[in-house]
Amino acid sequence: MSPSDLSAPLPLPVRSQELLSRLAVRRSASAQLLSLPGPSDAEVEQILLLGARTPDHGKLFPWRFVILGPQSRAELSEAIAVLGETQNRTGKEIASLAKLANPPLTILVVSTPIEGHKVPVWEQQLSAGAVCMNLEHAANALGYCASWITDWYAYDPAAVALFGVEDGESIAGFIHVGSLSEPPLERPRPNLAHKVTVRP
Numbered sequence: 001m002s003p004s005d006l007s008a009p010l011p012l013p014v015r016s017q018e019l020l021s022r023l024a025v026r027r028s029a030s031a032q033l034l035s036l037p038g039p040s041d042a043e044v045e046q047i048l049l050l051g052a053r054t055p056d057h058g059k060l061f062p063w064r065f066v067i068l069g070p071q072s073r074a075e076l077s078e079a080i081a082v083l084g085e086t087q088n089r090t091g092k093e094i095a096s097l098a099k100l101a102n103p104p105l106t107i108l109v110v111s112t113p114i115e116g117h118k119v120p121v122w123e124q125q126l127s128a129g130a131v132c133m134n135l136e137h138a139a140n141a142l143g144y145c146a147s148w149i150t151d152w153y154a155y156d157p158a159a160v161a162l163f164g165v166e167d168g169e170s171i172a173g174f175i176h177v178g179s180l181s182e183p184p185l186e187r188p189r190p191n192l193a194h195k196v197t198v199r200p
């Protein structure tokens, strides 16, 4: 990754029917259905570079990535399943670990806000969310399907610690990436008439 020239003008946006069409049908994958092929190492780097190109107030970059390959996810799923049993988690909660174990690639996005900074923590957390969405777009642009998942183990303190997430940090999401053999179905979308207020 070479340092970029901060004085170089960037191209202005141009109308792109390809991008418009893709955004109009974007859809998350079901995480447990994601299978090979997944991104190559070079593609993972590209996904991270594009994902990190996200608005953040104050240039704090208040997030970090953990690339979870299949081996570490198999080990983590096992350890979290044991943890879940000790906590009397439901069968459904234990089964949800398949979403963690199955996909070819998982990018864990950790929100790392600086407490007490003049930029409110809320804004720093929003930036981590924007990163998650950008990672999905980048994966889609390379032809892969993606899924942004949290699940109970993103909030359970003992499980969170197993991912190396430290005090003051939180899990913004697991971005699972891979391929689907069947196209996803549409889901209900909001009626914008109930969501939009227009003021002159």
Ligand SMILES: Cc1cc2nc3c(=O)[nH]c(=O)nc-3n(C[C@H](O)[C@H](O)[C@H](O)COP(=O)(O)O)c2cc1C
Pocket: 026, 027, 028, 029, 147, 148, 149, 150, 151, 152, 172, 173, 187
């Ligand atoms: C922060 C966040 C956490 C999510 N966690 C889960 C989850 O744990 N399980 C799940 O089924 N969907 C979860 N979702 C929803 C999916 O990522 C996805 O948005 C949803 O299935 C709708 O599909 P769409 O993106 O195609 O509109 C989460 C979404 C967000 C923004």
